[in-house]
Amino acid sequence: MAATRIDRRMAKLKTEGRPALVTYFMSGDPDYDTALSIMKALPKAGADIIEMGMPFSDPMADGPAIQAAGLRALKGGQTLVKTLKMASEFRVADNETPIVLMGYYNPIYIYGVDRFLKDAIASGIDGLIVVDLPPEMDEELCIPALKAGINFIRLATPTTDNKRLPKVLQNTSGFVYYVSMTGITGSALADTGKVAAAVKRIKGHTDLPVCVGFGVKTAEQARIIGANADGVVVGTAIVNAVANVLGPKGEKTADPAEAVATLVSGLAQGVRSARLAAAE
Amino acid sequence: MDKPATPNSFRTGPDEQGMFGIFGGRFVAETLMPLILDLERHWNEVKNDSDFKAELTDLSTHYAGRPSKLYFAEGLTRHLGGAKVYFKREDLNHTGSHKINNCLGQILLAKRMGKKRIIAETGAGQHGVATATVAARFGYPCIVYMGATDVARQSPNVFRMKLLGAEVRPVTAGHGTLKDAMNEALRDWVTNVEDTYYLIGTAAGPHPYPELVRDFQSVIGTEARAQILEQEGRLPDTIIACVGGGSNAIGLFHPFLDDRQVRIIGIEAGGRGLDGIEHCASMNAGAPGVLHGNRTYLLQNADGQIMDGHSISAGLDYPGVGPEHSWLRDSGRVEYVPILDDEALEAFKLTTRVEGIIPALESAHAIAHAVKIVPDMDKDQIVIVNLSGRGDKDVHTVADMLGMEI
Numbered sequence: 001m002a003a004t005r006i007d008r009r010m011a012k013l014k015t016e017g018r019p020a021l022v023t024y025f026m027s028g029d030p031d032y033d034t035a036l037s038i039m040k041a042l043p044k045a046g047a048d049i050i051e052m053g054m055p056f057s058d059p060m061a062d063g064p065a066i067q068a069a070g071l072r073a074l075k076g077g078q079t080l081v082k083t084l085k086m087a088s089e090f091r092v093a094d095n096e097t098p099i100v101l102m103g104y105y106n107p108i109y110i111y112g113v114d115r116f117l118k119d120a121i122a123s124g125i126d127g128l129i130v131v132d133l134p135p136e137m138d139e140e141l142c143i144p145a146l147k148a149g150i151n152f153i154r155l156a157t158p159t160t161d162n163k164r165l166p167k168v169l170q171n172t173s174g175f176v177y178y179v180s181m182t183g184i185t186g187s188a189l190a191d192t193g194k195v196a197a198a199v200k201r202i203k204g205h206t207d208l209p210v211c212v213g214f215g216v217k218t219a220e221q222a223r224i225i226g227a228n229a230d231g232v233v234v235g236t237a238i239v240n241a242v243a244n245v246l247g248p249k250g251e252k253t254a255d256p257a258e259a260v261a262t263l264v265s266g267l268a269q270g271v272r273s274a275r276l277a278a279a280e
Numbered sequence: 281m282d283k284p285a286t287p288n289s290f291r292t293g294p295d296e297q298g299m300f301g302i303f304g305g306r307f308v309a310e311t312l313m314p315l316i317l318d319l320e321r322h323w324n325e326v327k328n329d330s331d332f333k334a335e336l337t338d339l340s341t342h343y344a345g346r347p348s349k350l351y352f353a354e355g356l357t358r359h360l361g362g363a364k365v366y367f368k369r370e371d372l373n374h375t376g377s378h379k380i381n382n383c384l385g386q387i388l389l390a391k392r393m394g395k396k397r398i399i400a401e402t403g404a405g406q407h408g409v410a411t412a413t414v415a416a417r418f419g420y421p422c423i424v425y426m427g428a429t430d431v432a433r434q435s436p437n438v439f440r441m442k443l444l445g446a447e448v449r450p451v452t453a454g455h456g457t458l459k460d461a462m463n464e465a466l467r468d469w470v471t472n473v474e475d476t477y478y479l480i481g482t483a484a485g486p487h488p489y490p491e492l493v494r495d496f497q498s499v500i501g502t503e504a505r506a507q508i509l510e511q512e513g514r515l516p517d518t519i520i521a522c523v524g525g526g527s528n529a530i531g532l533f534h535p536f537l538d539d540r541q542v543r544i545i546g547i548e549a550g551g552r553g554l555d556g557i558e559h560c561a562s563m564n565a566g567a568p569g570v571l572h573g574n575r576t577y578l579l580q581n582a583d584g585q586i587m588d589g590h591s592i593s594a595g596l597d598y599p600g601v602g603p604e605h606s607w608l609r610d611s612g613r614v615e616y617v618p619i620l621d622d623e624a625l626e627a628f629k630l631t632t633r634v635e636g637i638i639p640a641l642e643s644a645h646a647i648a649h650a651v652k653i654v655p656d657m658d659k660d661q662i663v664i665v666n667l668s669g670r671g672d673k674d675v676h677t678v679a680d681m682l683g684m685e686i
Contacts, residue, residue, distance in 0.1 A: 056585065057586045058454075058459065058463050058572075058586050059463075060309070060463050061466075063467075080583060080584070081583075105570045106569045106570045106571060106580070106586070107585070108584070109569060109570055109575075110569060110582070132309060132570065134307075134308060134309070134313045136297065136305075136306050137305060137306065137307060154310070155309070155311075157309075157310050157311040159310075159315070160310060160313075160314065164313075164314060182311050182472075182473045182474075183311075183470060184467050184470060184471060187471070
C-alpha cells in the first residue's frame with residue numbers, strides 16, 4: 001500500500017533521531033467543540049501523531065479514566081459520525097499530522113465496514129487501532145482497511161510470545177503498539193528495563209516502528225521509554241488533564257485545551273531529550 | 281460463514297474459528313488471545329477424555345444430585361387443560377439452579393490448567409453462588425463481580441457467596457448490572473493473566489466458552505430426552521426454556537436440535553413491553569453486533585452503543601445472548617418469543633399454588649409461555665419446560681411487586 005501520513009511522519013522522525021510523541025484524546029469529551037479545540041492544540045504543543053478515541057459504552061480494555069471520558073463524550077452526544085466530522089474539521093488547517101482512530105469494533109460494524117472506510121479516508125484518517133479485533137478476526141476490518149489504504153495498527157502485549165508475534169505482525173502496518181503490561185489503560189508503568197527488552201524483542205521480528213503505551217504519564221517516563229522505543233503513547237494522563245478541569249456537574253473550571261497543551265508540551269520535551277540522554 | 285440455510289445437522293457448530301454462521305468468534309484484546317487459545321487447547325484435550333468425564337459424572341451425581349428429575353406437572357396440566365406439562369427439575373440441583381452443571385465442568389478444567397484463582401461475573405447471583413460453591417469445594421480463592429444494582433436486589437445470594445468464602449466486588453459502572461460485571465471481570469482477567477481462570481456463567485463470550493458451557497449444560501437435554509422416552513415412550517412435541525445469556529436453554533435444546541418434529545421455543549425477557557427500552561429481548565428487538573468477545577444479537581442504538589436492558593428477573597437482564605441462539609434464530613430452528621414481567625409474575629404465582637413449587641423468576645418466563653400455548657394443544661401432546669432454578673432468591677422482588685412486606 002502507498003505510504004500514509006504515519007509512514008511519512010515516522011520516516012521524518014527517524015532522520016531527526018528522536019521518538020514520536022503519540023497522544024490519545026477522547027473525541028467528544030466533554031463536548032464536540034471542546035474536544036476539537038483539544039485536538040487542534042495537540043500538534044502545536046508537540047504531538048507527532050494523534051490518536052482519536054472513539055467512545056464506546058463498554059470499553060473492556062480501558063481503565064476508569066478512559067471509561068469515564070467515553071461516557072462523558074456519549075452523554076455529550078458524540079457518535080462515530082461526529083468523530084469523523086471532527087477529523088475532517090481538523091484536516092482543514094492541518095494536512096500533515098497523522099490521525100489514528102482508536103476504539104472498539106461494534107460502532108464500526110454497525111456503521112458498516114465499507115461505508116466506514118470510505119468516510120474515514122474522506123475525513124483524513126490514516127490508521128486504525130481496534131482493540132477487540134485480534135489477527136484471528138482479520139477478515140472483518142483489517143484486510144479491508146489495508147486494501148483501502150488505511151494502516152491497521154496492532155497491539156502487541158507481554159502475553160504475545162515469539163511464537164505468536166509473527167501472526168500479530170503479519171498484517172500490521174504504520175507502527176506496532178506495544179502495550180507495556182498486562183492490564184487496562186491507566187495502570188502503573190511497568191518496569192522500564194523489561195519494556196526496553198520487549199521493544200528489542202519485537203524489533204527482532206519487524207522493521208516497523210515500535211511505539212510503547214499504557215502507563216506513561218510524565219515527561220520523565222516519556223524520556224526513559226523514548227530512549228529505546230520509536231514512539232511513546234500517552235493517553236490516560238491527557239484524559240485526566242481534561243477531567244481535572246471539569247467540575248462536579250461537568251462544567252469547565254479552566255480551558256481543557258490549555259490544560260492538555262501544558263501537559264503535552266512537557267511530554268514533548270521529554271521525548272525530545274530521550275535520545276540525547278541515551279547517548280550520554 | 282457459508283453455512284447452507286438448512287444444514288443437515290444443527291449440532292455441528294461452532295466451526296474451527298468458533299463461529300456459528302456469522303455469530304460467535306473471538307473478539308478480544310490481544311492480551312487475552314493467548315489465554316483463549318490455551319483454554320481451547322485444554323478444552324479440546326478434556327472433552328473426549330474419559331478420566332475427565334468420569335470425574336465430572338461422579339461430582340454431578342454425588343455432589344450436585346444429578347440426574348435431575350423429569351416431573352409430570354399434573355396440577356398445572358389439569359389447570360391448563362391441554363397438553364401434558366413436564367418440568368425438568370434443575371431447581372433441585374445443589375445450589376438451586378442449572379448453574380452448577382457448568383461450574384463443576386469448568387472448575388475441573390481450571391484444575392487441569394493449573395490455575396490458582398477463580399473469577400466470575402454474576403447477575404442474579406445464581407452463577408456467583410455456584411462458582412463460589414465449587415471454588416470452596418476445590419479450595420480456590422474466588423472473586424465475583426456483580427453489578428451494584430444486582431447486589432442490592434439479590435442480597436441473599438450476596439450473603440451466600442460471602443459465606444462460601446468468595447469476595448463479592450460490586451461494580452458501579454454503567455447501570456451496575458450483568459453487562460458491567462462482565463466488563464469488570466474481563467478487566468481483571470486482562471490484568472491477572474498468569475494465574476487466573478475466568479469462569480463464565482453463560483454460553484456466551486469468546487470461543488471456546490459458548491461451546492464448552494453448552495456442552496457442560498447439555499446434560500439437561502440429554503437426560504430430558506432419555507427420561508421422556510422412558511416415561512412417555514416418545515419425544516415431546518414442544519420444549520421451552522428461558523433465555524438470558526441462554527445457558528439453560530442451549531443445554532436443554534442442543535440434544536433435541538436434530539429431532540425436527542420437536543418444536544423448540546426460547547423465551548426472552550419482554551420486561552414492560554418491546555415498544556420501549558424496558559426489556560431484554562435482544563433477538564426480538566436487537567440487531568447483530570460485537571460485545572464481550574462474540575458477535576450476537578444485542579440491544580444497541582444506531583451508533584452501536586450497547587443499551588441497558590430491563591427485566592423483573594436479574595438473570596435475564598443482559599443485553600446480549602449466546603451466539604448459538606442467534607444462529608438458531610436466524611436459521612429458523614428455534615423460535616424466540618418475549619414474555620412480559622407481569623406474565624412471568626402470574627406464572628410464578630400459579631406454579632407456586634398449583635404445583636407447590638416456587639420457580640425462579642427466570643424459569644417463570646418459560647412457564648408463562650407454556651400457560652399461553654398449552655390450552656390450545658391436544659391432551660395427548662407433551663411439553664417440557666426447563667425449570668432452571670428455584671425461586672427462593674426472588675421472594676423479596678416478588679413481595680415488592682405485589683406490594684407486600686416480608
